[in-house]
Amino acid sequence: MQRRKFVQAAFAGASAMMVADTFGKTRSKKGFKVDSGKDRFNEPIKYRGVNPNDVKISAKDTDGQLSVFEYVGFQKIGPPLHVHFNQDEIFYVVEGEYLFQVDTEKSTLKAGDTIFLPQNVPHTWLQLSDKGKLVYFLQPAGQMEEFFKKMNELKGPPSEELVQQIHHAHGMKIVGPPISL
Template sequence: MHSKDVNGAFTIIEVDVPPFSGPPLHYHEDREEIFEVLEGRFRFHCAGEEFEVGPGTSVVVPRNTVHGWVNLGPGRARLLGTFVPGGIDEFFPQIGQTPPTGWIDLARQHDTWIVGAPLSVK
C-alpha cells in the first residue's frame, strides 16, 4: 500500500527475495519496520543479535536499530514489510534501477543509512 493512500501513516510492501540475498545492514532514523515472513526461511540481524525465522513470524525493528536479513533457502522467499510512518515508497523501485555504487546516496535520500555488508548465508 502506498503511503499517499493513508495520509503518510504507513507503507506496506511485499518483497520477493531471490535465493541467498538480502539488503546491506542499515537503519532508519525516522521509522519503525515490521516484517512478516510469508514464505521461506530468513536469518535476521537486529540490534546486534542474529536469529532464524520462518513463515508466520513477525520481526519488529525499532527506529535507529541496525538490521538486515538474508533468504537462507535455495528458492525464492517472500516478506511483507510495513514502515511506520510511511513515505519510503519510492525508494524500492529506485534501488532496483540503481547500480550498487549509487545505493548509499539513494538510501540517504530515503531515511536509510547503510552501515555494513549484507548478511551471509554461513
Template sequence: MSGVSLEAEEGTSGMARSSAYKLDAGQGERLRFSGADFLVKAAADTTGGAFSIVEEIDPLDTPLHRHANEDEFFYVIEGEHVFRCGDQEFRVGPGGAMFAPRGVPHAHKRVVPRTGRFLTMTSPAGFEGFFRELSAAEASGAAMPEAYAAVSRKYGIDWL
C-alpha cells in the same frame, strides 16, 4: 497501482485520508532491481501517509543498516529468514514476524538463497520510494553502486 480506488480527503488530523481499496494476490505496483521483485501493496498516497507495505519476492539479503525515519515490521509468507536487530538474532518462518525500530541496526538473510517472500511494513509511509528509485535507476542503466548510495542518503539509510 493496479486495483486501487482512491479518493483522498483531508482528515481531522490534517493528514490526507484515503478511500478503501483492495488488491488481489499478485497485484500492486511491480518493481524490480538486483534480480529481485517487489510489489508495493500500500503506499503514502494510498494510506494517507500512515504506512507502506512492500511484498519482497525472492528477497535480497540486506546488510546491516539503520533507518533514520522509519520503523519496519516484517511478516514472513514463505521461506526461512534470519533477521538481526541490534544484538539479537531471530529465525523467522512462515507466519512469523519481526519488528525493527528506527535507529536500531538490523540485517536480513535467507536460510536458502533466493527463496521466500515477506511483507515489509514501514511507518510512516514513504519508504516505498526507495524501491521505486532503485528500480528506475537500474532500468535506466545507471551505475547501481552510485544509485544505492544516493538513494540511501535521500531516504536516511546508513549502511554499517
C-alpha cells in the same frame, strides 16, 4: 499577565494547527483491494532486478502514516546492514526461512513468524531458503516507495557512494555489509 496570554495563544495556535493538519489530509474515503501478485498501482518494482517487491498499501493511501510491501524472493540475498532514521519496520514471513539481524542479535524466522525492527537500530536480513515471501510494514511510511523506484532505475551496479547517497536522500544509512552465510 502577558506571559499567560502568550502561553494561551501559543497553545491555541498549536492546537489549531494540529486540527487543521488532521482534517486537511487527502486520505481516500474508500477501501480498495490489491490482487495477489499485483502492485497497488500496477507499477511493479523488482528488488535487484529479479525479486518482486510490490506496494500493497501506499504512503499515498495513508497520508504517509503506513506503507505495506510484499516481497517474493528467488535469491538467497538481503540488504546491507542499515538504519531507518524515522521508520519502524515489521516483517511477517509468509513462506521460506530468513535470518534477521537486529543490532548484533540474530534470529531465524520461518513461515508465520514476525519481527519488529525499531527505527535507528541497525538491521538486515538474509533469505535462507530457495524461495521466500515476506510482507512488511513501515510506520510511518517514509519514502520507501521512492527509494525502491530510484534503485530500480539504476543501469548496472552502482558505486558504494551512490548507494549511500540514495539511502540518505530517503531517510536511511548503510552501516555495514549484508549478512553472509
